[in-house]
Amino acid sequence: MGKGKDTASHTDIDRLALDALPMNVAVLDEHGIVVATNRTWEEFGRKNDLSMTTLGSSYLDVCDAADEPTADETAKGIREILAGERTEFSLEYPCHSPTERRWFLMSATKTKTGDKPYVVVAHLNITNRKEREFQVERYQTIIQNAPLVLFVFDKDGTVMLSEGRGLDALGVADGEIVGESMFDRHDELSDIANDVTRALSGERVHATREYEGLVFESAYQPVLDDFGNVERVVGVAIDVTKRERHEQVLAALSDLTRVLLETETTDEVCEIAIDGAKDVLDLPETLIALYDEDERTLRVRAGELRDGTIADLLDIESHDGLAWQSFIENEPKSENGVAVLPLGNHGVFVTKTEDESGFDVAELCSAAVESALGRADRERTLREQEATLRRQNAALERLNELNEGIRRIDRALVEARSRDEIERAVCTRLASGGPYRFAWVGENDPGTKTVVPRESAGIGRGFLDAVTVSPDNVAATDPTGIAVRTGRAQVVQDVLRDPPSEPWRREALKRGYRSACALPLRYKDAVYGVLTVYSDRQGTFDELERAVLVDVSQTVAYAINAVESKKALVGGEVVELRFDVVDSSIVFVAIERETGGRVEFMGVVSEPDGTLKTFFTVRDATVEDVQAVAAHSLEITDIQHVSYRNSNALFSAALTDSSFIGTLLNHGAVPETFIVDDLPAQVVVRLPANADIRTFVEVLQRRFPDIELRSRRQREGGLTTGDFDVALTETLTDRQRETLETAYYSGFFDSPRKSTGEEVGRSLGISQPTFQHHLRAAERKLLSRLLESGV
Numbered sequence: 001m002g003k004g005k006d007t008a009s010h011t012d013i014d015r016l017a018l019d020a021l022p023m024n025v026a027v028l029d030e031h032g033i034v035v036a037t038n039r040t041w042e043e044f045g046r047k048n049d050l051s052m053t054t055l056g057s058s059y060l061d062v063c064d065a066a067d068e069p070t071a072d073e074t075a076k077g078i079r080e081i082l083a084g085e086r087t088e089f090s091l092e093y094p095c096h097s098p099t100e101r102r103w104f105l106m107s108a109t110k111t112k113t114g115d116k117p118y119v120v121v122a123h124l125n126i127t128n129r130k131e132r133e134f135q136v137e138r139y140q141t142i143i144q145n146a147p148l149v150l151f152v153f154d155k156d157g158t159v160m161l162s163e164g165r166g167l168d169a170l171g172v173a174d175g176e177i178v179g180e181s182m183f184d185r186h187d188e189l190s191d192i193a194n195d196v197t198r199a200l201s202g203e204r205v206h207a208t209r210e211y212e213g214l215v216f217e218s219a220y221q222p223v224l225d226d227f228g229n230v231e232r233v234v235g236v237a238i239d240v241t242k243r244e245r246h247e248q249v250l251a252a253l254s255d256l257t258r259v260l261l262e263t264e265t266t267d268e269v270c271e272i273a274i275d276g277a278k279d280v281l282d283l284p285e286t287l288i289a290l291y292d293e294d295e296r297t298l299r300v301r302a303g304e305l306r307d308g309t310i311a312d313l314l315d316i317e318s319h320d321g322l323a324w325q326s327f328i329e330n331e332p333k334s335e336n337g338v339a340v341l342p343l344g345n346h347g348v349f350v351t352k353t354e355d356e357s358g359f360d361v362a363e364l365c366s367a368a369v370e371s372a373l374g375r376a377d378r379e380r381t382l383r384e385q386e387a388t389l390r391r392q393n394a395a396l397e398r399l400n401e402l403n404e405g406i407r408r409i410d411r412a413l414v415e416a417r418s419r420d421e422i423e424r425a426v427c428t429r430l431a432s433g434g435p436y437r438f439a440w441v442g443e444n445d446p447g448t449k450t451v452v453p454r455e456s457a458g459i460g461r462g463f464l465d466a467v468t469v470s471p472d473n474v475a476a477t478d479p480t481g482i483a484v485r486t487g488r489a490q491v492v493q494d495v496l497r498d499p500p501s502e503p504w505r506r507e508a509l510k511r512g513y514r515s516a517c518a519l520p521l522r523y524k525d526a527v528y529g530v531l532t533v534y535s536d537r538q539g540t541f542d543e544l545e546r547a548v549l550v551d552v553s554q555t556v557a558y559a560i561n562a563v564e565s566k567k568a569l570v571g572g573e574v575v576e577l578r579f580d581v582v583d584s585s586i587v588f589v590a591i592e593r594e595t596g597g598r599v600e601f602m603g604v605v606s607e608p609d610g611t612l613k614t615f616f617t618v619r620d621a622t623v624e625d626v627q628a629v630a631a632h633s634l635e636i637t638d639i640q641h642v643s644y645r646n647s648n649a650l651f652s653a654a655l656t657d658s659s660f661i662g663t664l665l666n667h668g669a670v671p672e673t674f675i676v677d678d679l680p681a682q683v684v685v686r687l688p689a690n691a692d693i694r695t696f697v698e699v700l701q702r703r704f705p706d707i708e709l710r711s712r713r714q715r716e717g718g719l720t721t722g723d724f725d726v727a728l729t730e731t732l733t734d735r736q737r738e739t740l741e742t743a744y745y746s747g748f749f750d751s752p753r754k755s756t757g758e759e760v761g762r763s764l765g766i767s768q769p770t771f772q773h774h775l776r777a778a779e780r781k782l783l784s785r786l787l788e789s790g791v
Contacts, residue, residue, distance in 0.1 A: 024123040030082055030116070032060030044123075048097065059121065068093075074106060081110045081119050092126065103130040147239040149216070154232050157182040157196060166239045169214055195220060199233045208240065215244040245282075246357050252280035253364055260372035264379045266290070269372045270302035273349075273365065277303075281361055283351045288369065289323060290347035298323055298347055305338075305352060323348045332363070341366035346373040388542055401434055409552060413559045419528075422559050423455040426531065426552070431458030435535045437513060440464060441521070443529040444471060444484050444711060446578050446682040447675075451480055451530060458534075459511060466507045472680075478504045480532045483518035487527070489550055491541045492516045508534065517541040519549055523557035527711045531556065573689040576672075576713050577697070580680035583706035586660040587633040587653075588616065592676040594629045597621025599681075601674030602650075603745035604661055608734040612655040612662055615745035616674075617648045617754075626651065635659035642746055642763045643755040650746060650755055652763045663703055667696055680708070689714060732778055739764065739774040740782070 024044050027036040034057055045054060063075035070093040077089030090107040105124045110117060147169070152161035158181055163174040177185065186192040191209050199205045199220035208217045218237040225231040256276040263269045270288045277283040287303030297319070326333040326340040327348050333340040339359050341349040349366035353359050412425035423441040430439040440456035451469035470476060471484040479490035493515050495508050508516070513534040521528040531553050535541070541549070584590050588599045595618070602615040618626050623641050626649065630639040635656055642650040655662050664671050669685040676682075687696065697709055732740070742764055747754025761771035 021122075023125070026059065026121045028059050028078065028119040028121060030118075032058050032078060032082065032119075034059050035118070041123075074108075078108050078119055078121070081108055082117065086110075092130075100127075102127045149237040149239075151235050151237070152232055153182050153196070153235075155200060155230050157200065159185075160232065166216070166237060169239060169241075170212055196233075199235070200230055202230055208244075214239060215241045242357065246361075249281055249361050250364075252276075253361060253368070256280065256365070257368040257371075260368050261375060263372055264376060266373060266376045266380075267301065269369060269376050273369045273372070274303040277351065277362075277365060281365060283353060283358065283362060283365070285352040286362075287350050288343075288347065289350065290343075290373075291327065291345065298327060301347075303350075305350065323350060334359070339363075343370040343373060346370060346377075385543070405429065405434065406548065406552060410555065413555065416559065419560050420455070422556060423529075424457070426556050427455050427457035430533055430552075435537045435540050436533050437536045438463065438511070438534040439532070441529055441531050442469065442480065446684065446710070449682075451484055454529065461511050463507055463511055467504045469504075472678075476504075477502060479516050479518035480530055483520050483530050483532075487520050487522065489517065489519045489546060489553075491518075491546055493539045493541060496538075512536045514538045515540045517546060517549055519553035521553055521557040521560065523554070523560070528557050528560045528713065573714050573716060575687045575689055575693055576715055577669075577685050577687065577693070577709060578711040579683040579685070579700075580708045580710050581660075581676075581683050581704070581706065582680045583660075583704045585634070586681075586704065587630060587635040588660075588674060588676045589679070589681055590633060591618060591621070591626055591629045592679065592681070595621035595625040597626070599674075599676040601661075601671060602747070603741070604655075604665070604671070605738060605741040605745065607738055612657075612659075612665070613652055613742075614655055614661055615642075615650065615652050615742070617650050619648050621649070623649050635662075640763050643759040645752075645754050648754070650759075652742070652746070658703075660704060663700065667699060669696065683707075732782075736774050736778040739771060740778040743771075743775055 021038060021040065024041040025038040026034050026041050029035050034055055037055060042054070060075050060078060063071040063078075066072075070091060073091060074089075074093075077086070077091070080086045081089060088107065088109045090105065092103060092105050095102050095104050103126050105126045107122050107124070109120045109122075111120055112118065147166045149164040149166040150161065151159065151163075153159045159177050159179060161175075162172070162177050167174065167176075182196045183193055186196070189209070189211065191207070192211065195205050195207050195209070195218065199222055202222050202224070204222065205220040206218070208215065210216075216237040217240045218235060220233050220235045222230045223232050223234060256273070259272060259276075260269055263272055270290070273288060274286055277286040285305050287300055287305060289298040289300045291297075292299045322333050322335055322338070323340050326342050330342045330344070332342065337354050338350065338352050339362050341351075341363055343349055343366060349362065349369055351358075351362045353362055409426055409429045412429055413422055416422040416425055427439045427441060430436050436458065438456070438458035438460050440460070441454050442451040443454055444450075445452045449470055449472050451471065453464045456464060467478070469478055469480045469484075471481040473481065474485070476482075477492075479492050483490045495505050495514055495516070511534075513536065515535045515538055516532065517535075517540075518530055518532040520530050531549075533549065581589060584593060588601065591597060591599050598619040600617050600619075602617060604612055604614045607613055623644070627639055627641070630636045630651075630653060635658070637654045637656060639651055639653040642652055644650070657663075657666065661671055661674075664685055669687050671683065671685050673684040674681065687693065693712065701707055743749065743755075743760050746760045746763065748757070748760050757771050757775075758768040761768045764771060766774075
């Protein structure tokens with residue numbers, strides 16, 4: 001123990017500063033000078049680089065120099081002891097180090113040795129106690145704020161502890177039921193009593209029970225003594241009433257939706273929806289307002305809001321209220337606890353709800369009402385069409401006109417000698433008389449994903465230049481696009497029936513078109529395009545008119561097939577099939593879905609061992625991502641990165657026989673294009689003209705279910721290459737032919753080149769000089785065959 005030079009006896013100092021104490025102890029003289037310390041004090045100072053509080057230093061000066069409120073308070077307390085104003089002083093203070101959090105209890109006590117006063121200062125580490133206090137505070141915070149109840153009962157079922165905010169909903173205070181029996185309290189609730197019995201038998205219990213109108217999810221944990229007997233049970237119960245009620249409401253909403261979708265009229269839909277909202281969805285103040293086309297405003301069709309202030313806020317029948325804003329913007333609105341939800345072009349669903357869960361339920365209910373109203377509108381349309389059929393006798397005069405028009409078209413088709421003449425003749429005849437203002441024939445172009453005009457006649461005034469028909473856009477209402485996509489005739493009886501927000505409607509109205517009919521040109525399995533006719537009268541295309549136009553479209557398709565077939569007899573013909581593909585088992589589709597890159601098939605070659613190798617490019621995707629997708633594909637056994645140019649990565653990949661490309665080749669089809677940009681992917685394959693197309697398509701769809709045939713057409717096959725293929729096989733070695741084909745599909749001959757000789761050689765597993773040697777040999781033989789043999 002350290003000692004200062006003081007007149008006090010060594011024995012007295014040693015007695016005051018006991019080295020064995022588990023605390024830091026120092027003795028101060030009447031001036032606040034440290035005159036003695038114990039070993040713990042000195043060790044603490046060394047470990048924490050505290051040299052200012054050792055023997056001979058002024059403890060009061062150290063406190064005064066410290067910029068801490070606790071230091072000021074400590075100095076003040078010690079001075080009061082030295083002045084005789086108090087005999088002891090203590091406080092708790094934090095003293096954290098860079099590596100740990102610490103708290104100490106500082107106490108100062110006055111003492112004497114002879115007539116000389118001293119102050120004994122002790123610092124006790126109370127970190128463990130403080131940590132326990134913080135844990136208790138956190139525990140208390142959870143208990144006081146979470147909707148749960150913590151409870152403990154002994155082996156006899158007597159409650160030992162009961163607390164938590166969850167008790168508030170039951171009207172019970174913390175500890176109020178301590179001492180009561182769980183069995184007596186729940187004697188009429190057999191399920192809870194049974195849970196208690198099971199827990200006391202040593203079983204861990206987890207159950208959801210209803211109690212006094214609330215639903216609690218409870219867990220019971222038995223605590224065993226040293227002999228394995230249940231000493232007590234600790235449990236926690238969480239109030240899940242809101243969750244249970246929400247699930248019940250969702251179930252009721254499902255039933256209500258089913259009933260709504262079976263309802264046929266608008267009035268019935270509104271009444272059933274309002275009754276369901278009040279009775280089963282806990283939305284007592286609800287109304288439905290629908291758009292009145294005659295008055296051009298919203299009218300309440302069912303329900304009410306009893307609060308007059310809310311009704312003023314909504315101002316249903318004006319164009320300034322919250323309801324009208326929601327309707328025209330097609331966006332939900334809310335204000336002062338009132339939610340307004342749009343019902344598409346039908347109207348709005350308005351309800352009063354105070355919480356978010358209520359708003360969610362209202363939103364789901366409004367979606368069901370919107371679907372039901374749409375179905376009711378469709379049912380009404382069907383009834384109107386049936387009424388139109390009963391009035392067909394009045395259309396006899398029009399029938400005679402149509403018959404004469406058909407005869408003119410038939411004569412023109414008989415005289416036509418080509419497809420262009422057929423399409424020109426039908427457009428001219430249709431637009432030359434009667435109510436038809438404009439007619440045109442288009443063909444779906446999978447490259448641009450648009451319908452491209454082939455022929456037109458009538459008053460067009462740039463209509464086809466002003467509109468773009470995209471069959472893949474399922475949201476569009478253009479009848480031409482829908483006819484191409486569905487393969488069925490489409491009619492728009494009134495272009496003005498809906499707000500003309502889409503470009504085709506606006507452009508049609510500018511040119512006086514009031515109705516339209518689009519018909520696919522289909523003969524058997526072949527689709528030759530689409531015929532669209534526009535009229536300057538509303539409702540022109542009734543059932544009779546449409547039936548006649550369907551016959552015309554079939555006749556046109558037959559005529560086109562006839563001239564195409566005739567052409568096939570005098571020239572090489574092939575069948576071209578166009579498919580939409582979304583099957584993720586096909587590696588090109590999987591790459592697009594996983595990486596978002598644009599995939600384009602370049603070609604396929606057969607290696608000397610019979611392995612199929614395909615070449616494809618991927619734009620806007622990393623090489624690593626593409627290789628990761630390919631590694632998980634069942635279609636690819638090996639993949640190599642060939643080159644990277646202008647954001648395009650070129651790959652070669654070894655394919656399995658069961659792959660999509662392999663399946664095509666195994667059944668006599670040649671893939672011409674395979675592009676995956678936005679799904680569905682576009683695939684074009686070529687087969688011989690005499691191939692069994694139906695069987696081929698059925699086989700392909702059984703193997704790849706998510707593939708759809710979009711079009712089929714016959715076309716010239718181009719240069720007959722059979723003899724040339726034989727000549728190549730006889731002239732080139734397998735390695736030379738593989739090198740030539742690989743260089744071609746790798747873009748080696750493109751300008752600019754997509755792959756260098758080194759990159760192509762690496763994909764073949766050979767060096768650049770070897771690649772150049774095989775390529776030059778193949779080119780020499782190929783040119784010799786072409787120039788000398790006249791192939």
